Amino acid sequence: MGKKKKEVDDRFKKFGTVTFTSITKINDFIDQLEQGKVMGTRCKECGLVFFPPRADCYQCLKSDMEWFEVTGKGKLVSYSKLEFAPVGFGDDLPYAIALLDYGDYKVFGRIADSVPEDEIEVGMQMETVANTLPNGQLNYVFQKA
Amino acid sequence: MGKVGIIGVGQSAFVRGYPGSIRELAFEGFKEGMQDAHITAKDIDASVICSAPEYDKQRSPAGVFAEYFGLTPQPTFYVESLCSSSSMGVRLAYSLIKAGLHDVVAVVGFQKMSEISSAESQERMGRGADIQWESPFGTMMPAYYAMYARAHMAKYGTTSDDLALIRVKAATYGQINEKAVYRKAVTFEMFSDPESPMSNPVASPLRVGDCCANADGSSCIIVASEEKAKALCKKPVWILGLGAASTAVNMAGRELFTGLTVGEQAGEQAYKMAGVTTKDIDVAEVHDCFTIAEMMAYENLGFAKPGEGKDLIKSKETYKEGSIPVNVDGGLLSKGHPIGATGGSQIRTIVLQLRGEAGEMQVKDPEIGLVHNIGGVGLYGNVTILGR
Numbered sequence: 001m002g003k004k005k006k007e008v009d010d011r012f013k014k015f016g017t018v019t020f021t022s023i024t025k026i027n028d029f030i031d032q033l034e035q036g037k038v039m040g041t042r043c044k045e046c047g048l049v050f051f052p053p054r055a056d057c058y059q060c061l062k063s064d065m066e067w068f069e070v071t072g073k074g075k076l077v078s079y080s081k082l083e084f085a086p087v088g089f090g091d092d093l094p095y096a097i098a099l100l101d102y103g104d105y106k107v108f109g110r111i112a113d114s115v116p117e118d119e120i121e122v123g124m125q126m127e128t129v130a131n132t133l134p135n136g137q138l139n140y141v142f143q144k145a
Numbered sequence: 146m147g148k149v150g151i152i153g154v155g156q157s158a159f160v161r162g163y164p165g166s167i168r169e170l171a172f173e174g175f176k177e178g179m180q181d182a183h184i185t186a187k188d189i190d191a192s193v194i195c196s197a198p199e200y201d202k203q204r205s206p207a208g209v210f211a212e213y214f215g216l217t218p219q220p221t222f223y224v225e226s227l228c229s230s231s232s233m234g235v236r237l238a239y240s241l242i243k244a245g246l247h248d249v250v251a252v253v254g255f256q257k258m259s260e261i262s263s264a265e266s267q268e269r270m271g272r273g274a275d276i277q278w279e280s281p282f283g284t285m286m287p288a289y290y291a292m293y294a295r296a297h298m299a300k301y302g303t304t305s306d307d308l309a310l311i312r313v314k315a316a317t318y319g320q321i322n323e324k325a326v327y328r329k330a331v332t333f334e335m336f337s338d339p340e341s342p343m344s345n346p347v348a349s350p351l352r353v354g355d356c357c358a359n360a361d362g363s364s365c366i367i368v369a370s371e372e373k374a375k376a377l378c379k380k381p382v383w384i385l386g387l388g389a390a391s392t393a394v395n396m397a398g399r400e401l402f403t404g405l406t407v408g409e410q411a412g413e414q415a416y417k418m419a420g421v422t423t424k425d426i427d428v429a430e431v432h433d434c435f436t437i438a439e440m441m442a443y444e445n446l447g448f449a450k451p452g453e454g455k456d457l458i459k460s461k462e463t464y465k466e467g468s469i470p471v472n473v474d475g476g477l478l479s480k481g482h483p484i485g486a487t488g489g490s491q492i493r494t495i496v497l498q499l500r501g502e503a504g505e506m507q508v509k510d511p512e513i514g515l516v517h518n519i520g521g522v523g524l525y526g527n528v529t530i531l532g533r
Contacts, residue, residue: 017282019281083349084264084287087264089283106396108279
């Protein structure tokens with residue numbers, strides 16, 4: 001009786017302490033993150049590299065992407081340690097947001113809590129690792145390389 | 146096609162907890178703009194209402210305000226580009242007039258930020274960035290600008306003390322601006338005094354003293370064709386140049402972290418259109434939502450070379466008596482930053498300066514002024530150059 005309920009692929013709701021997006025075409029990012037891999041996308045047509053991953057290429061207007069893993073070392077472009085947080089993030093305080101430069105792309109994220117603040121320096125080498133938050137949500141963090 | 150002029154400017158007081166609704170708040174700026182222009186609602190051909198969304202219960206405020214202002218049945222537009230909404234509104238008014246569709250356009254910016262708590266406000270402001278890939282990490286405006294400050298410090302040796310000097314300057318003029326939300330003095334010593342709230346860390350390296358105050362407020366700019374401006378106004382101020390730019394919303398999509406590309410690009414466009422250079426600017430309003438933002442604006446607009454913004458503030462060249470007075474109305478830091486009203490308030494300040502009506506804040510005989518207004522974390526940039 002009745003219609004079969006349509007399955008909603010809302011895997012992206014697992015991303016971050018608080019998420020604001022649940023449905024996206026690159027939901028496989030979450031499965032890969034669960035397996036410990038942080039992945040970007042590369043356009044199969046023109047080779048343009050995207051991080052964060054995208055479903056669509058603005059250069060050639062194709063939507064045929066392949067995944068690549070964010071590996072190796074990136075250079076710390078900048079960071080900031082927060083003493084106040086937006087609604088929903090208070091339990092995470094204090095935490096630092098940061099940007100790593102991998103050359104072909106950059107990655108925005110958090111610095112791992114295990115890295116002491118006095119050891120953080122602009123220009124240092126860091127690596128991006130998948131991370132499970134205390135509330136069971138997933139993100140990725142930067143550790144000393 | 147003739148010039149486009151500004152024939153009236155208005156601004157509400159910028160306050161904490163405005164005791165009225167958003168239409169009443171907006172009416173305060175509108176009323177002052179109309180009285181300044183000595184015109185009535187029937188003289189206005191169209192209105193442009195500007196704010197950042199999600200602070201109000203009211204959807205599509207343009208129609209509501211048009212009715213409250215007596216501006217129906219004329220067309221009305223709603224424009225948003227976060228903190229630069231009302232500069233973008235003036236850009237729209239300019240194009241409407243240049244296109245010959247309308248002769249006199251009222252641009253009204255407003256924001257009632259006190260409708261929500263400070264933490265909620267941070268969350269909404271943070272969502273002016275990339276909600277899919279950045280906001281889940283717990284971002285907020287001060288932390289993004291703090292990343293720019295950290296990069297500027299690492300590359301150029303800028304210090305927190307240099308940034309504090311910008312706050313001290315802002316407070317110097319905030320004290321004499323009757324419409325500013327923060328009217329107290331801020332001393333350099335407060336930044337190293339643990340007893341002073343100014344020294345409290347917010348997002349390293351930025352402290353409370355480096356951040357502008359949330360406020361409720363409204364502003365109004367009445368824009369007119371050359372013919373109408375000359376007929377209606379004794380001292381029209383002309384829009385000489387306009388520039389606007391955008392960039393990647395996600396930090397990961399950007400290349401520059403010691404300045405804002407949108408500020409540079411909008412500045413270049415505006416200088417070119419006005420046929421002037423940095424040296425011709427007699428007084429400026431720049432977007433100092435944080436002290437580092439003013440420092441970067443000095444460099445992005447050519448008032449200082451990259452990395453030398455600190456020398457400009459140390460030598461007090463951006464004070465009222467200096468070679469390039471900047472934010473001598475207290476800036477966003479002391480005047481307050483009711484997002485949608487800010488661009489209009491900055492333009493009002495420069496118009497008053499060029500008319501010689503800025504009172505205690507008056508710079509000596511300026512002929513050309515510049516307004517630099519940024520939306521989001523350098524996501525949108527608008528530069529407007531005005532002349533007598």
